[in-house]
Amino acid sequence: MNSLKWDHTMELGHEAMDADHKQLVALVNQLAEGIANNLGKQAYDAVLDDLMAHTRAHFGMEEKLMAACSYPYADEHRSEHARLIKDARDYRAKFDAGAEPSISLLYFFDQWLTRHILASDRELASFLAGNK
Template structure:
């Protein structure tokens, strides 16, 4: 069983966006598997890097779309994106420096973010502006 499971509450109701979000959940679960099965430090850091790049790319596309459409909540949405990226970077740096992987902390942070961000910011964005 993976670290996170896709739940209906994460859905924004737009299949293409939900698909991309499911891919992020899958990448998080692959990172978790690698880190908890004694994967090499290099491979675990590689997965962290892949996760960070995938999340960053997803956020950049969302933010571009919000700017193009004049979305009134861009600043708040972008701030939430930056907060998650900071948290992922902090977890990655802790692992790199200390060889520590706190799966409970990662699960707690990501589940809280997915739940809150998907249900509030992403759902509102896609209701207001539609698919991108």
């Protein structure tokens, strides 16, 4: 199973954001390993809990950054965060209801994370870089 790769395209040049994103990518990769090695629902649940907790903390950090610099696209960015959290919770509910963790779960988190980092977070990081 392919792991989500961290590479320079995901590096946004904002130390705190990059550090969090790296950690989130590592958790998605841990999830991939758990699924590939059939580590069982318990291991998988723990990684998902971790992923959700770190994501919430990370989104909170970005939202503080946006508020502090009166980021003009803060509302859109916040809505995107809220939608990502809702999608992840809905997705997780399916698995709590008995669905088996699979490659589609991984694909979901892969897309969920990389699309947001490469688009919305990149815009925020460039704005922050211009406002130092």
